[in-house]
Amino acid sequence: GAVVSQHPSWVICKSGTSVKIECRSLDFQATTMFWYRQFPKQSLMLMATSNEGSKATYEQGVEKDKFLINHASLTLSTLTVTSAHPEDSSFYICSARVSGVQETQYFGPGTRLLVL
Amino acid sequence: QQPVQSPQAVILREGEDAVINCSSSKALYSVHWYRQKHGEAPVFLMILLKGGEQKGHEKISASFNEKKQQSSLYLTASQLSYSGTYFCGTEATTDSWGKLQFGAGTQVVVTP
Numbered sequence: 001g002a003v004v005s006q007h008p009s010w011v012i013c014k015s016g017t018s019v020k021i022e023c024r025s026l027d028f029q030a031t032t033m034f035w036y037r038q039f040p041k042q043s044l045m046l047m048a049t050s051n052e053g054s055k056a057t058y059e060q061g062v063e064k065d066k067f068l069i070n071h072a073s074l075t076l077s078t079l080t081v082t083s084a085h086p087e088d089s090s091f092y093i094c095s096a097r098v099s100g101v102q103e104t105q106y107f108g109p110g111t112r113l114l115v116l
Numbered sequence: 117q118q119p120v121q122s123p124q125a126v127i128l129r130e131g132e133d134a135v136i137n138c139s140s141s142k143a144l145y146s147v148h149w150y151r152q153k154h155g156e157a158p159v160f161l162m163i164l165l166k167g168g169e170q171k172g173h174e175k176i177s178a179s180f181n182e183k184k185q186q187s188s189l190y191l192t193a194s195q196l197s198y199s200g201t202y203f204c205g206t207e208a209t210t211d212s213w214g215k216l217q218f219g220a221g222t223q224v225v226v227t228p
Contacts, residue, residue, distance in 0.1 A: 007142070010173075015226050032214060034214075034215070034216070042221075043118070043203065043219060043220045044158070044203065044205075044216045044218045045218075046215060046216065046217065046218075093157050093158070093169060097214050102162075103146075103214050103215065104148070104160055104163050105148065105160070105205070105216060106160055107150070107157040107158050107159070108157060109156070109157045110156070110157040
């Protein structure tokens with residue numbers, strides 16, 4: 001159980017275009033999902049917390065107008081990188097929180113974004 | 117604020133043991149351990165909620181010292197499959213929504 005999927009797994013786009021990444025919890029409902037980015041050989045940096053039915057909470061230094069997050073249902077959160085630039089190239093990973101006695105976060109497989 | 121992990125890297129021969137430490141300057145509610153292999157997303161290993169709690173996953177176990185705000189991950193009789201980068205994620209008592217801050221990671225290489 002506790003499977004999280006992401007789509008697409010790879011995306012290459014031209015500078016200036018927008019890219020949407022989907023994160024789905026397949027076998028559970030997630031009221032809270034998290035978005036991270038990871039540069040090569042570095043740690044996971046939390047970008048934002050996505051709550052179903054309310055606005056996302058962004059970490060300091062993350063531009064909310066550039067990284068649009070929508071948590072439309074209990075199983076789907078989307079991250080849209082607007083007007084992407086080469087410096088936005090990274091590995092984007094979402095996680096979904098399983099509510100219960102032990103509130104574990106399970107990660108999706110990640111999306112590699114390359115902006116040319 | 118990120119927790120501090122040590123060591124940065126460790127090289128083991130198959131069958132040897134290793135300890136990875138994770139410490140935080142904040143009061144912690146929980147510590148989560150993940151392993152990430154190259155090019156893949158992190159895989160959940162275990163979560164520790166209470167002070168002094170120990171958990172196990174295969175021959176990998178962990179402890180959590182709530183008072184010292186530290187956790188340690190123990191790799192026992194390491195196998196080749198244990199290679200990867202291990203991250204601790206800490207949830208501070210002052211944070212909401214289960215936010216995790218991740219350490220810089222410890223790269224583990226297990227050789228035959």
